[in-house]
Amino acid sequence: MIRKTLLALSFAAGSTLALSTPALAWGGHTHYCDCGHSAGSASCGTTTTSGGTTTTSGGTTTTSGGTTTTSGGTTTTSGGTTTTSGGTTTTSGGTDVPEPGMLGMMGLGLLGLGYARRRKTRA
Numbered sequence: 830m831i832r833k834t835l836l837a838l839s840f841a842a843g844s845t846l847a848l849s850t851p852a853l854a855w856g857g858h859t860h861y862c863d864c865g866h867s868a869g870s871a872s873c874g875t876t877t878t879s880g881g882t883t884t885t886s887g888g889t890t891t892t893s894g895g896t897t898t899t900s901g902g903t904t905t906t907s908g909g910t911t912t913t914s915g916g917t918t919t920t921s922g923g924t925d926v927p928e929p930g931m932l933g934m935m936g937l938g939l940l941g942l943g944y945a946r947r948r949k950t951r952a
Contacts, residue, residue, distance in 0.1 A: 837945040841938035844931070 834945045834949070837938070837941035840941055841935075844934040844938040
């Protein structure tokens with residue numbers, strides 16, 4: 830009985846963690862210059878991708894076909910558009926964070942807690 834309660838509590842805690850840290854919920858984060866990852870260091874230069882081609886030079890990244898452009902600290906993505914410039918982010922189109930999925934996980938955790946409590950009071 831106590832194992833089921835602990836399982837429900839750990840699922841609820843995991844759901845709460847996923848809600849409080851949405852960028853880490855799916856195991857990733859946005860890379861930036863000197864973030865400690867090789868991809869972050871590589872993106873400090875210039876990269877241009879169009880139809881599967883990548884070019885690096887300076888501080889600019891451009892991708893075409895679902896377009897991403899990074900220049901200095903500015904990132905522009907087209908096709909689910911995200912624009913970042915000097916710490917300001919504007920998003921239109923695609924979904925950056927799967928909020929409904931995390932809300933569902935929290936709901937399942939609460940249902941599990943309620944079920945465990947109800948079984949405990951019956952016994």
